[in-house]
Amino acid sequence: MNYTLHQLQIFLKVAQNQSITKASEELYLTQPAVSIQLKNFQDQFSIPLTEVVGRKLYITEFGQEIALAAEKVLNEVHSLDHKTLAYKGQLVGRLKISVVSTAKYVIPYFLSNFMSKHPGVDLVMDVTNKAKVIESLEQNDVDFAMVSVLPKKMKIERIELMQNKLFFVGSAAANIDSKQGRKRLFEQLPLIFREQGSATRNAMESFIFKSGLSIQKKIELTSNEAVKQAVIAGLGYSIMPLIGIKNALKNKDVQIIPVKGLPISTTWNLIWLRSKKLSPAAMAFKEYINTEKDSIIKETFDWFEAY
The missing domain is CATH 1.10.10.10 (Winged helix-like DNA-binding domain superfamily/Winged helix DNA-binding domain)
Known part of the structure; x- marks a missing residue:
């Protein structure tokens, strides 16, 4: 052999x-x-x-x-x-994180320098919808989770990271008169939703319900990237996190359509079970985030302020 x-x-x-x-x-x-x-x-x-x-x-x-x-x-x-x-005295171990799909545009910037400083730490990261993220945390399968909506009935600790804004968006080629009011916008335009279990979908449905709007045309897709590409192609409109459409806005592929009550603002949180005994690698990452998060946000996400 x-x-x-x-x-x-x-x-x-x-x-x-x-x-x-x-x-x-x-x-x-x-x-x-x-x-x-x-x-x-x-x-x-x-x-x-x-x-x-x-x-x-x-x-x-x-x-x-x-x-x-x-x-x-x-x-x-x-x-x-x-x-x-x-x-050799270096930090070793495995860091396990589960993040909601839109957080994939955020979490790498909070990980890159930490991973570079600690080559003995292996990263295992699962990107999925909110329901599965919470399930993996609840079952103690991961050290940390990153969410914008905190889970209920779970004893957790958290570190607030940065703001998450959700806007109503459409293709840049669409000719939309936002003055016609949100009722006509939402009732006449085809709307694109994320799948069940997605925090973005929950936020979108909550906004529609609280605003007393009814939906005529509905499309469901299973990832933020799929929704973005569908919007760019003119297939429909959606409420999307700003973090996921940065390049599309820069390239003028999509447009933000002003709607009363939007944007929806939440906060990205790094969370973990209060009863969790963090490994040395996880403890080091927590301390790193507490120390460096403000400088990371300032250096990487200052463009948020323009919206």
């Missing part, structure tokens, strides 16, 4: 995703490169690791056993790397 750690890593990713395409994306490799290494790995076993049924890749029972062994080997290698860094 002459398989390499690289081949173990590739096979594990293929097994986890049951897809060469997805594995190549996560590993930042081309599909042919993944396929070649997968074949070289398979050549060292007389029993098939994978099988293709109806153009879909499946992992055989033997392959699943090999994938478990590969994961254990890679974890041990990872542990050795950590021990080396710890011996």
Whole structure:
């Protein structure tokens, strides 16, 4: 057996995703490169690791056993790397964060310098909707969560980060007379919503309900990016977080349409369970955020003030 750690890593990713395409994306490799290494790995076993049924890749029972062994080997290698860094006095560990989808435009700026200063810390970040973010926090699957609406009935600690503004937006090519009033705007124009469980959708529905508006045409999409592209294409209109449309505004692909009662203003929060025993890596990140958040906001998000 002459398989390499690289081949173990590739096979594990293929097994986890049951897809060469997805594995190549996560590993930042081309599909042919993944396929070649997968074949070289398979050549060292007389029993098939994978099988293709109806153009879909499946992992055989033997392959699943090999994938478990590969994961254990890679974890041990990872542990050795950590021990080396710890011996040198560096911070090591894993930082796990779950963020709502629109927070993906914010959280990287609060992470980049911290991760650069601590190469021994590995980051695991899940980007999903609010419902799943809260679920992962509640089940103690993550150290921190980033949300703009605080969960109810959960004992949490938090650090306020920055303001989150939501505006009514449409394609830059749309000819809209905002003077016709929000009732006619919302009742006549096709509106694009996020999926159930999204904080942006909740904010949009709450605004519509409190304003006593009725909706005639409704489109539902499952990501903020999909909503933005649909708005740019002229498919409809939506209430969107300012943070997610910065480049679209700069490129004049979308326009903010003035509507009474908007923007909706909330605050991004980094939250964690009050009972959570934070790891050294998580504790260091919390202290870093407390110390550096104001300078990060000033340097990176000063453009917010123009809206």
